[in-house]
Amino acid sequence: MFIDIPSELEAALIDRSLPPWELDGSFLAQSTMERYQTELTATARFEETAAILRHALTGEGGGYAVLRLGNLAKALGTGDRFRRLATAFAAEVAVPFSPFPRWPLWKDIGVKVDKDPGRSSGIGYNAFHMDLVNATRPPDYTTLLCVRPDPLGGGPSILSDAHAAVARLSEDSRALLAESAYHYGIFFDLFGVGEEYKPFPILEGSDPGEGFVRFTAKMLERSELGQAHADAARELAEELVRGQVSFMLQPGDYLIVNQRRFLHGREALRSGQETVPATDRRLLLQLFLRAPAGAGSAA
Incomplete structure (x- = not known):
């Protein structure tokens, strides 16, 4: 699921300067997507790489991918030019958008030592979850672009x-998980993700192996659940850990997760974060994607 960029494509992308993106509401404008696609399709091996990426995300047995953009990040820095290229790759999968009107298209996820350790910006273990679990239309894909890993060596991603x-x-546990008995979090000032879903089933009524698995391990501690439903969710949490894969994102790595197939999280950062200047701590950029209507989990 790790995709290296061919050297000839890297060289061409380093010389390529895409125009600033435009938004249509909170979504990347269709005109921008077409412009990016037109410019990059003419670049050697771009279409081949984009096809490999889509297959890794939606093909049999797939569900996540890591684009290795580190050489581009070294050559271009991680500012606007680099982020436009990452956005162009994302647009080959689905439509980039921000569900948070108060945030830009790419949202910073830094490290704050005084935050709840289990949050994305905290320093502790961030247990398995899907993003915007309590929305009727969660993002089809969640993506994380690594600007800086933890300089102390912690925080590997888990999927x-x-x-x-x-x-x-x-079967008994699956039946309980299919009941609308679960709830978690707040729902405020969001765009493009439907309405609040409360209560919701963890397993949707689609065929086995399809649809969202609406799970966040945090609801086991922060939601009032009946004993049977809590036990079923706890059993699922244990199986997720049993089947997890773990890896450390490097500078320029771009993780894309198909939320209809995989859940994600992060191991704890290494102790001593308070000794690291805020400007040197781990930094990821988050971007969400919406699959075209009727596409399901495919782009």
């Missing part, structure tokens, strides 16, 4: 095949 974990559960 787990949600449907494979569900398949290992008992």
Whole structure:
């Protein structure tokens, strides 16, 4: 699931300067997507690489990919030119958008030592979850672009095949997870993700192996659940950990996760974060993608 950029494509992209993007509401404008595609399709091996990326995300057994953009980041820095290229790759998968009107298209996820350790910007273990779990239309893809890893060496990303974990559960547990008995979080000032879904089922009523697995391990501690439903969700959490993969994102790595297939999280950062200047701490940029209507989990 790690995709290296061919050297001839890297060289061409370093010389390529894409125009600033335009938005249509909170979504990347269609005109920008077409402009980016037109410019990059003419670049050697771009279409081949984009096809490999889409297959890794939606093909059989797939669900996540890491584009290795580190050489581009070294050559261009991680400012506007680099982010436009990353946005262009994302637009080959689905439509980039921001569900948070108060944030730009790319949202910073830094490290704050005084935050809840389990949050994305905290320093502790960030347990398996899908983003915007309590929205009727969660983003189809969540993506994370690594600007800086933890300089102390912690915080590897973790991913787990949600449907494979569900398949290992008992029928009784799956039946409980399919009931609308779960709730988590708040729903405020969001765009493009439908309405608040409360309560919601963890397993949607689609065929096995399809649809969202609406899970966040945080609801086990922060939501009032009946014992049977909590036990079923806890069993799922254990299976997710049992099947997890783990890797450290390097500078320029671009992780894209198909939320209809995989859940994600992060191991704790290494202790001593308070000794690291804020400008040197781990920094990721987050971008969400919406698959075209009727595309399901495919782009």
